[in-house]
Amino acid sequence: MADQQRCARCGAPLQPHHGDGESCPRCLLALGLSTGLGSRDPTPAASPAGGGLAGFPDQLGELRILDCLGVGEAGTVYLAEQAPPAQGKVALKVVRTGLDAAEVLDRFEAEHEALTHITHPGIAKMLQTGTTEDGRAYFVMEWIRGVPITEYCDRERLTTHRRLALFVEVCEALHRAHEVGVVHRNIKPSNVLVVEEDGKPHPKVLDLGIARALDQRLTAESLYSARSLLSGTPCYVPPELMDPSGLPPEADARSDVYSLGVLLFELLVGTPPFDARRLRQAGWAEMVRVIREEEPAPPGRRVRGLGGVAATEVALQRGTEPRRLALELQGDLDAIVLATLLKDPSRRYSSVLDLATDVRRHLRHEPVSVRTLGLGARLRRFLRRS
Amino acid sequence: MAAFDTTNWSVIVRAAADDSATAREALAALFEVYWYPVYAMVRRYGHNATDAEDLAQAYFARLIEKGWVKEVRPEHGRFRSFLLVSVRNFLHNERDRERAVKRGGRTRAISLDGAAAEQRYALEPVExxxxxxxxxxxxxxxxxxxxxxxxxxxxxxxxxxxxxxRLKGHLTGDEPAETYRELAEAWDVGESAVRVALHRMRKRLGTILREEIADTVADPADVGEELRHLLTTVGQ
Known part of the structure; x- marks a missing residue:
């Protein structure tokens, strides 16, 4: 795989007969996604420098803007090129209008200060911040040429075991940030990208500290917007941050544990614990109720409930058959996932490290902390290990 | 294709229950559009070119005879998933090629270009x-x-x-500025006009893609999800 030709833009492998002048099929198909977003998007894409054509600016300070990578609920992300001598491509996130740039950057400063003290291969570097001429905050970040972790795992048809190993790496990166007091608050597949280095996959966590800087209030307005619904974000929001009675409390590490649990659920089963379409259609109040009150089905049961075509498809993407997949999930993995998704933060894993440790134990066939094991199960584990 | 509602998967799923001639014709039209992936899968299962074409015909004949479409429930309403799983099952149950042929492989219910399919298959990274x-x-x-x-x-x-x-090679963006200049000179327009034309073409391709996908899913709300799925599969 290492010497395979890849798209210079998205990193997807190209077929051997792919012609030099041809476009990458993945990039072409992705045009359908941005169209879908654009047509229901209430505000046009940000144009930081102004004067850009067709919503597509040319330049921001020293940065030459090459392309629009996506429009999210917080703003627009561009691919840009640094001026010499730095050179190299970077991701530029321009915050949408309506937020005070000075406030955003003030809030980010504390986080950034903490983050500069750590370098972790699993965390995308923040390079620079600033304000556009029209008063919007922007962030310049390391450009990660990767794909969302869920997409990567499905594309590569990774087994449950390999998915878990990648997930542990995500936890380790986040734990490093938690150690210096930075909580992510916006963990979702599009913020955890996987890149291949030397033929091996490595997850990279994006946008650390940004959610807090934007002070993304989890209100009807911000969460129930067309954009966040399309990107499926509400599924990842912890129940304690969806307090309908007023301003939600400050997020802590256990909020990230919850969102990681949703990610783990999706990696294992192919869909988040709560049906995205149902949440989309439910209306704000009902959405809050589901996330705050409904107990999700354990992953194993979810797979069994899929039935025929859908179950076979999910299992195929994990290199197995539906029945075997359900067996793999029931027991430890069900228990681990459910322990991350508990409504009361104080009953969840208290740290991302504890969660990672349990997943690692499961991978080594050792007892996991969230399960009180019967003698039979312990014996089976002991025999398997010895 | 998007203009003809009868070749839409959602219409087929709804009409399949009555087993009407319309549903059968529509299914044939949709299968003809998307039969190459089936052919390629059958070939990769180890059947030769002739058998693969016969098996595709036989599968389709069975699909119609047995009313398999009726098994599709709205929540599994994607033509792609349906075909993938039901063709696999068909092949598992139809190991004996002679049986397949007897059951309808020679009836040629639909028109499939086997030679063209084989040419395409030769380019697949089979190993x-x-x-x-x-x-x-x-x-x-x-x-x-x-x-x-x-x-x-x-x-x-x-x-x-x-x-x-001249623009198709630039649909994904990320091109050097010189190219825009060259094109602007060739068409005797400003560079900005080239960028606008390209931007329009990109947007239009996105819309067409969604229309094509809409024809293969039972619920229009599934288009985005199906598109994301396709993104994961290209370049595997």
Missing amino acids: SSTPETIFERAWANEVLSRALERLRNETAKTEGADRFE
Whole structure:
């Protein structure tokens, strides 16, 4: 795989007969996604420098803007090129209008200060911040040429075991940030990208500290917007941050544990614990109720409930058959996932490290902390290990 | 294709319950569009070119005879998933090629271009793919090439054939600025006009892609999700 030709833009492998002048099929198909977003998007894409054509600016300070990578609920992300001598491509996130740039950057400063003290291969570097001429905050970040972790795992048809190993790496990166007091608050597949280095996959966590800087209030307005619904974000929001009675409390590490649990659920089963379409259609109040009150089905049961075509498809993407997949999930993995998704933060894993440790134990066939094991199960584990 | 509602998967799923002639004809039309991925999967399962074509015909005959479409429930309402799983099952149950042929392989219920399919199959990276990954990737490529073909025809009508041919290589963006200049000179317009034309073409391709995909899912709300799925399968 290492010497395979890849798209210079998205990193997807190209077929051997792919012609030099041809476009990458993945990039072409992705045009359908941005169209879908654009047509229901209430505000046009940000144009930081102004004067850009067709919503597509040319330049921001020293940065030459090459392309629009996506429009999210917080703003627009561009691919840009640094001026010499730095050179190299970077991701530029321009915050949408309506937020005070000075406030955003003030809030980010504390986080950034903490983050500069750590370098972790699993965390995308923040390079620079600033304000556009029209008063919007922007962030310049390391450009990660990767794909969302869920997409990567499905594309590569990774087994449950390999998915878990990648997930542990995500936890380790986040734990490093938690150690210096930075909580992510916006963990979702599009913020955890996987890149291949030397033929091996490595997850990279994006946008650390940004959610807090934007002070993304989890209100009807911000969460129930067309954009966040399309990107499926509400599924990842912890129940304690969806307090309908007023301003939600400050997020802590256990909020990230919850969102990681949703990610783990999706990696294992192919869909988040709560049906995205149902949440989309439910209306704000009902959405809050589901996330705050409904107990999700354990992953194993979810797979069994899929039935025929859908179950076979999910299992195929994990290199197995539906029945075997359900067996793999029931027991430890069900228990681990459910322990991350508990409504009361104080009953969840208290740290991302504890969660990672349990997943690692499961991978080594050792007892996991969230399960009180019967003698039979312990014996089976002991025999398997010895 | 998007203009004809009868070749839409949602229409087929609804009509299949009555087993009407309309449903059968519509199914044949949709199967003809997306039969290459089936062919490629069957080939990768180890059947030769002739058998693969026969098996595809036999599968389709059985699909109609047995009313398998009726098994599709709204929550599994994607033509792609349905075909992938039901063709696999068919092949498992139909190991004996002679039986397949007897059951309808020679009836030629639909028109399939076996020679063209085999030419395409010769380009597939067979060694590194399973039958299922070949199917999925071929499916995504089929959707894409149909969309590009529509875009080519549309652009040719409104702006001349040259426009599409020279811009198609830039649809994904990320091109050096010199190229825009060259094109602007060639068409005797400003560089900004080239960028606007390209931007329009990109947006239009996105819309066409969604229309094509809408024809293969039972619920229009599934288009985005299906598109994301196709993204994961290309370039596997």
